[in-house]
Amino acid sequence: MTTFVDRVELHVAAGSGGHGCASVHREKFKPLGGPDGGNGGQGGDVILVVDQAVTTLLDYHHSPHRKATSGKPGEGGNRSGKDGQDLILPVPDGTVVQDKAGNVLADLVGQGTTYVAAEGGRGGLGNAALSSARRKAPGFALLGVPGGLQDIVLELKTVADVALVGYPSAGKSSLISVLSAAKPKIADYPFTTLVPNLGVVTAGSTVYTIADVPGLIPGASQGKGLGLEFLRHVERCSVLVHVLDTATLESERDPVSDLDIIEEELKQYGGLGDRPRMVVLNKIDVPDGKDLAEMVRPELESRGYRVFEVSAVAHTGLKELSYALADVVAKGRAAKPTEEATRIVIRPKAVDDAGFTVAREEDGLYRVRGEKPERWVRQTDFSNDEAVGYLADRLSRLGVETELMKAGARSGDGVAIGPEENAVVFDWEPTVMAGAEMLGRRGEDHRLDEPRPATQRRRDKQAERDEAEKEYDDFEPF
Template identity: 90%
Template structure:
C-alpha cells in the first residue's frame, strides 16, 4: 500500500458567488417601499497552507478533487447571503505548486506559508445596492461570479540540510538511523528504501536535518531506477554527502567509480554544482572494507573531498562526521542573506491602459473584447432580463468599448465576442446600441417613487390643467 506520495495533480474548485436578489419592500400603507434586495455571499477560497506535521501528499493522491462551498443568494428585506466557507488544505513544508505547463506558481517553505489555489467568486449585488438617484427602482440584480477552477501540480521537495546520496545498499539508511532517531527500513538487498527518509541530528549547539535519497543508479537522471523520481529532494540541501560502500561484493564496481557515476547523474540533473561535497567511506568494520578505504582515501583527498571513514553498524567515526556536518551547515546558514519582511509589490497600470482590448479575428471576422471588467460584467448579467442587458450596455459604453469598436473598424451587424473563445458572449453589434439605451430614459425609474409635491404646487398644476382644457374648448366652439 502506498504510504508516501511526493507528486500529485490537484483539481481545486473555489465556491461560486451567490446571486443578488431583486426585491421591493412591501408593507401595509407602503405599497412601493423601494428596492430591498440583498447581495449574494462570496464563494469560499481554496487555500494551501504549510503544516509541519504533514510529510506526504498522500491525501490528495486518494482525493484529488477539492471544492469550497458556494456563497448563498441574497434575499429581500436587505438580507445578504452567507459567504462560502474557505477550504484549507494542509501541505508539507517544501511543496512547490505548478500549473499544467510546469510553470512554478508558488514555493511553499516555512510553517504557515499560504497560497490561494482558487479564488472564490464574488457575490452579485442586489437591486438595493444598484439603486441610485437616477435608478431608483432597479428591476434586476447581478448574478454571482463562478469560482476559480484550475488544475495544479503539487511537488514535494524535502527541506533538509544534508542529503545522503549513493548506490543502493551503500548504507544510507543505516547511517541516518544511527545519526538520528529516524527508523527507516534496512535490509541486505537493493532498493530497500523506496521513499526519502528524514531525520533530525543534534551536534553541539547545531540542530540540522538529514535525508537519504533512494535509488540512484546509472541513468537515474533519465528515469532509470527510482532516482529521477526522488532527485528533486536534494535540491534544497546545503551539503551533499556521498556514501560509498567499501565492502561491495560486486566485481564490476568500486567506490571511486560509484562516486563518478553519481556525480555525473547529479550533473545531468543540474542545479547542484555549488553544493559542498563530503565523502563517507562506509562499512570499515569489515576487514576488506578498511583495506579498500585506506587505498582510495588519498585519491579522493587529492580531488579536494573531505573524507570520513565510518561504520554505521559498529558506530565508528559517527561523532566526527556529525560535528563536521554541523560546521558546514553553520557556515552555509551564515552565508545566506537575512530574510526580509514580507513586501507588497505594487505594479501600477500604464497611464494609457484602458482595461480592455479590442482585436479583429481575421478568420471569423469577429471583434473580440478581452478585459477583466467587461468579462466580469458579462458573467454577472442575467440575459433573460432586458433591463439587466441594458445596464450592461450602459456599463460597456461608459468604459469606452463602443468607441474602441468604432476605431477598430467595426460596422453595424459585425459580430462582437466578449470573453475567451471557449466561454464568450457573441452578439451582432449595433453602433447605436448605447445611444438607443439612453433614449429609453433612465433605467429602473419609477415615477410612483417620486417625492410627493407640496399642496400649493398641486393646486397650481390643477388650475393650469383646467385653463388648458378651457382654452381647447373655446377654440373648438365657434359660438
Template identity: 85%
Template sequence: MTTFVDRVELHVAAGNGGHGCASVHREKFKPLGGPDGGNGGRGGDVTLVVDQSVTTLLEYHHSPHRKATNGQPGAGDNRSGKDGQDLVLPVPDGTVILDKQGNVLADLVGQGTTFVAGQGGRGGLGNAALASARRKAPGFALLGEPGEARDIVMELKTVADVALVGYPSAGKSSLISVLSAAKPKIADYPFTTLVPNLGVVTAGSTVYTIADVPGLIPGASQGKGLGLEFLRHVERCSVLVHILDTATLESDRDPVTDLDAIEAELQQYGGLENRPRIVVLNKIDIPDGQDLAEMIRPDLEARGYQVFEVSAVARTGLKELSFALAGIIAEARAAKPKEEATRIVIRPKAVDDAGFTVTLEEDGIYRVRGEKPERWVRQTDFNNDEAVGYLADRLNRLGVEDELMKAGARAGDGVAIGAEDNAVVFDWEPTMMAGAEMLGRRGEDHRLEAPRPAATRRREREAERDEAQREYDGFKPF
C-alpha cells in the same frame, strides 16, 4: 500499497458567489417603498496551508477533486446571503505549487504558510446596492460570479539540511539510523529505500535535519530506476554527502567510479553545482573495506573533497562527521539572507494595461478579453433588458466601444466577449450609445417620487388649463 506520494495533480474549485436579489419594499399604506434586495454571499476559497504534521501528499492522490461551498443568494428586506465556507487543505512543508504548463505559482516553506489555490466568486449586488440618484428603482440585480476552478500540480521537496546520496545498499539508511532517531527499513538488497527518510541530528548547539535519498543509478536523471522520482528532494539541502561503499561485492564497481556516476547524474539534473560536497567512506569495519578506504582517500582529497571514514555498524567516525556537517550548516545558515517563508511568484500587470483587449479573429469576429468585461458578462441576467442596458453602460464607460472603432469594427460586425468556449456574441451597432438612451430613464419610477405640496399641484393644473385655453383661442374663427 502506496504510502508515500510526493507529486499529485489536484483539481480545485472555489465556491460560486450567491446571486443578488431584486426586491421592492412593501408595507401597509406604502406599497412601493423602494428597492431592498440584498447582496449575494461570497463563495468560499480553496487555500493550501503548510502543516508540519503532514509529510506526504497521499491524501490528495486518493482524492484529487476538492471544492469549497457556494455563497447564498440575497433576499428582500436588505438581507445579504451567507458567505461560503473556505476549504483549507493542509500540505507538507516544502510543497511547490505549479500550473499545468509547469510555471511555479508558489513555494510553500514554513509552518502556517498559505496560498489561495482557488478564489471564491464574488456575490452579486442586489438592487438596493445598485440604486442611485439616477436609478432610484433598479428592476434587476447582478448574478453571483462563478468560483475559480483550475488544475494545479503539487510537488514535495523535502526540507532538509543534509542529503545523503549514493548507490543502492551503500549504507545511507544505516547511517541515518545511527546519526538520528529515524528508523528506516534496512536490508542488503537494491532499492530497499522506496521513500526519502528524514532524521534530526544534534551536534553541540546545532540542530539540523538529514535525509537519505532513494538509490541513484546511472540514467536516473532520465528516468531510470527510482532516482528521478526523488532527485527533487536534494534541491533544498545545504550540503550533499556522498556515501561510498568500500566493501561492495560487485566486481564492476569501485567507490571512485560510483562517485563519478552519481556526480554525473546530479550535474544532468542541474541546480546543485554550488552545494558543498562531503565524501563518506562507509563499511570500514570490514577488513577489505578499511584497506580500500585508505587506498582511495588520497585521490579523493586531491580532488578537493573532505573525506570521512565511518562504519554505521560499528559506529565509528560518526562524531567527527556529525560535527563537520554542523559546521557547514551553521555557515550556510549565517550566509543565507533573511527572507519571508512564503515565496509566491507575482506577475504584475503593465502600467499601461487598459484592462481589456480587442482582437480581430480569422472568422471576422472581434473578441474582447479582459477581467472586468468578462466578469460583468458573467454577472448579467440576459433575460432582463434593464440588466443588459446596465451592462452596455459599464462597457461604454470602460472604453470598449472606442477600442472596437479603432480596431475597424463596423455596424453589424460580430463581437464576442469572453473565451471561445464561454463567450457572449452579438452584432455591434456603433450608433448605439448606452442603455440609458435606449430604455429611457432606466430605473426611475415616478410613483416613488416624494409627493408635491397641494398648492404646487393646483398651480400646475391652472397653468395647464390656461395653456389649453390659449391654444383654443388661437384657433377660434373671427
C-alpha cells in the same frame, strides 16, 4: 500499497458568488418603500497552507478533486447572503505548486505559508446597492460570479539540512538509523529504500535533519532506477554527503568511480553545483573495506573533499561525522538572513491600457477580451431587459463600442465577449448613446417621487450630472 506520494495533480474549484436580490420594500400605507434587495455572499477560496504535521501528498492522490463552498444569495430587507467558507488544504513543508505546463506558481516553505490556488467568485449586487439618484428603483440585480477553476501540480521537495547520496546498498539508510531515531527499511539487496527517509540528528547545540535519496545509479538523471523520481528531494539541502561503499562485491566498482558517476548524475540534474560536499567511506568494519578506504582517501582529499571513515554497523566514526555535519549546517544557517524581506511584484498598467482588447478573427467575428467585460457578462441576467440595458451602458462607458467601430465592426456583425469555450455572442447594433440615455432614465419609478423643494430639486439635478460622469463599476464595493 502506496504510503508515500510526492507528486500529485490536483483539480481545485473555488466557490461561486451568490446572486444579488431584486426586491422592493413594502409595508402598510407604504407599498413602494424603495429597493431593498441584498448582495450575494462571496464564494470561498481554495487555500494551500504549509502544515509541519503533514509529510506526504497521499490524501490528494486519492481525492484529487477539491471544491470550496459557494456564497448564499441575497434576500429582501437588505439582507446580504452568507459568504462561502474557504477550503484549507494542508500541504507538507517544501511543496512546489506548478501549473500543468510546469510553470512554478508558488514555493511553499515554512510553517503557515499560504497560497490561494483558486479565488472565490464575488457576490452579485442587489438592487439596493444598484440604486442611485437617477436609478431609484432598479428592477434587476447582478448575478454572482462563478468561482475560479485550476488544475495544479503539487510536487514535494524534502526540506532537509543534509542529503545522503550514493549507490543502492551503500549504507545510507543504515547511517540514518544510527545517527537519528529514524527506522528505515534495511536489507542487503539493491533498491531496499523506495521512498526518501528523513531523520533528526542532535550534535551539541545544533539540531539538523538528514535525508537520503534512494535509487541513484548511472543514468538516474535521465530516469533510470529511482533517481529521477527522488533527486528533487536534495535540492533544498545545505550539504551533500557522498556515501561510498568500500566493501562492494562488484569488481567493476570502486569508491572513486562511484563518486565520479554520482557527481555526473548530479551535474546532469542541475542546480546543485554550489552545495558543499563531504565523503563518507562506509563499511570499514569489513577488513577489505578498511584497506580500500585507506587507499582511496588520499586521492579524495586531494580533490578537496573532507573524508570520514565510518561503520554504521560498528558505530565507528559516527560522532566525528555528526559534529562535522552540524558545523557545516550551522555555518550555512548563519550565512542566511534571519528574516527574508517579503518580495512584492508590482506590475503597473500601461498608461494606454483600456482594460480590454478587441480583435477580429478569421471568420469575421469580433472578440472582446478583458477582466471587466467578461465579468460583467457573467453577472448579467439576460432574461431581464433592464439588466441587459445596464450591461450595454457599462460596456459603452468602458469604450467597447468605440473600439468596435475603430476595428471596423458594422451593424449586424457578430461580437463575442469572453473566451471561445464560454463566450456570449450577439449581433452588434451600434448606438449613438448608451441604453439608459436612449430609454430615458432606466430604473426610475415616479411613484416613488414625493414633492421636493426647489433647492432639493437643484441638488438632485447636480447629483445626477455628477453621477453621469462616473464609471458604473464604481458602485461595486470590491
